[in-house]
Amino acid sequence: MSALSKTRLERWLGSLLRINDTPERTSAAFALGVIVGFSPFIGLHTVIGLTLAFAFRLNRVAVLAGVWLNLPWIMAPYYAAATMLGG
Numbered sequence: 001m002s003a004l005s006k007t008r009l010e011r012w013l014g015s016l017l018r019i020n021d022t023p024e025r026t027s028a029a030f031a032l033g034v035i036v037g038f039s040p041f042i043g044l045h046t047v048i049g050l051t052l053a054f055a056f057r058l059n060r061v062a063v064l065a066g067v068w069l070n071l072p073w074i075m076a077p078y079y080a081a082a083t084m085l086g087g
């Protein structure tokens with residue numbers, strides 16, 4: 001991997017992982033994602049979450065983390081892996 005692409009990757013990951021919002025706005029974004037994750041619109045959770053994140057100008061990564069944490073097809077492998085790791 002060249003030095004230029006490695007530097008670019010590090011800069012991109014740094015901008016993705018650093019949040020320039022207050023803790024209140026970040027937790028509001030995550031809470032919005034959790035609420036959307038419990039909605040009955042199967043298959044549209046991600047789209048709804050991103051639409052609301054753009055509408056309210058919230059952190060999209062936090063919204064998606066909240067949405068994906070509660071999706072039915074992610075919960076089973078997540079809890080299985082957590083139980084296996086904890087055991």
